[in-house]
Amino acid sequence: MAPQPTVNFLCDACSQGIAATNPRIHCLSCxxxxxxxxxxxxxxxxxxxxASHQTQVFAQSGGVSSAPVLSSFAITYTGPSNPPPTNQPPPVPPRGPAPPLPPRGVNGSASRAAPSPPTNPSPTGTGWQAFFYPDGSPTLTYTNLMNDIFSYxxxxxxxxxxxxxxxxxxxxxxxxxxxNAWKAGLTATxxxxxxxxxxxxxxxxxxxxSIEHNLLQRVQGPHVDPTGLTAAFKGVLGGAAPSFQSPAPPMPAITRKGFIDITxxxxxxxxxxxxxxxxxxLRKYNLPRYRGWGDLPRSVFPAVPDQAMLNRVASVTAFAQQKASRELDAARVQAELQQRGRTAAIDLVSDARYEYRYY
Known part of the structure; x- marks a missing residue:
């Protein structure tokens, strides 16, 4: 098993550890x-x-056993700040020492980072770089790309x-x-x-x-009952059919963080x-930042699938199959009850009477 990366700093937003070899953004105001x-x-x-605070970007966070590596670029924000995540993960090892202060200028004030370009740059400005670090965490090249897609x-x-x-x-x-879970589920009941x-x-x-999302209320249009039961009752009751429509469940809207995590x-x-x-x-969206970068090379992706992620998916899939089996049994019972209700409705609108047997 590969050694775990050394963690010397905590992210003040999500409380997750920042590995010594991963980027770290240090605020010069807070x-x-x-x-x-x-x-x-x-x-x-x-x-x-x-978002207006100036920051110092370290290409490698550094810590007790390794010096931080200062990056040559900064980050500029163009929109309102998002709120911090609501689900905080468990705490990780305590923070390490504070990073060194920036060098002093001629007038004794702390030197500031150079003015940032108008959009979030990739670590090297232009050109494709590796999407993931050896420990499996995404690089700024990848998170920039996914953020640009989300904004699009x-x-x-x-x-x-x-x-x-x-x-x-x-x-x-x-x-x-x-x-496509949403498209596969497009079936009226x-x-x-x-x-x-x-x-x-x-x-x-x-x-x-565990993909982060917000629950929003969907605007419901008129419900069409595909079983015909509502129409049967409507004919019997002279147009005053009872409502069989259940309250619409909230729709899941994936957040920016959830979008990056699922990709x-x-x-x-x-x-x-x-x-x-x-x-x-990329060919379809034609995002401005990546015009002129050329074709996306295979080399920026991991060489092989991540075994830990495959194991996670296999475990979740097995759990989902067990859950689906239980839900299928419940659905069969519900379907039988609905069929009995439909049969009763047909009896009401028909002069003939039949004896039904359920096996």
Whole structure:
């Protein structure tokens, strides 16, 4: 087993450890305030830190056993800051020493980083770089790319992607309909619209893999009962049919962090396939930052699938199959009850009377 990376700093936004070899963003205004690359790029701050604060970017965080490596670029924020994550992970080892202060200028004041370019740059300015560090954590090149894609899909800067938008993204990436949880769930039932059923399927997928999302209320249109039971009662009661429509479940809107996390999961499980998927998506979206960078090389992806991620997916899949089996049994019972209700409705509108047997 590969040795675990040394952790000397904690991210003040998500409380996760920052490995000594990973990037760290240090605020020059807040006392002893550091961010990991994901939170800095995703603009997830605590209340004390503002997007307007100048920062110092370390390409390698450093710590007790290794010196930090200062990067040549800075980060500029163009939109409002996102709130910090609501689900804090368990604490990790305590913070290490504060990073060295920047050199003093001629007038005795601390020197500031050079003015930042108008958009979030990649670590080397232009050109494709590795997407992941050896420990499996994403590099700034990858998080920049996924943040740009999210912003492209969320032009109004809501911080959420609705299920339909996320589903279209999966289509653009080349996923098949059965691999798209929302699209695969588009089936109307006795009491729910097809969109509501698809929302339930997508939320289950997000919950299984702990993907961050917000629950929003979907605007429901008129419900069409595919079983015909509502129409049968309507004929009997002279148009005053009872309502069989269940309250619509909330729809899961994936957040920026959730979007990055789920793309990491897919990529680490099958790097070769994701190379083709992301290449296809880049050609379709034609994002301004990456024009002129050339074709996306296979070498920026991990060489082989990540075994730990494969094991995680296998474990979650086994759990989901057991859960689906239980839900299928419950659905059979519900279907039988619905059929009995339909039969009773038919009896009401028919002069003939029949004896029904259920086996």
């Amino acid at each position: 006392p002893n305030y550091d961010l990991c690359a994901n939170c800095a790029i995703g603009e997830r701050f605590t209340q004390t830190h503002l 899909l969320d032009p109004s800067n809501t911080g959420n992607l609705l299920p339909e938008t996320f589903s279209r993204f999966l289509d653009d990436m080349g996923y098949q309909p059965h691999e 006795f009491s729910l619209s097809k969109e509501s059923n698809a929302d339930k399927s997508l939320k289950n997928a997000f919950d299984l893999f 990491i999961l897919e990529l680490l499980c099958d790097p070769s396939r994701e190379w083709g998927n992301i290449s296809r998506m």
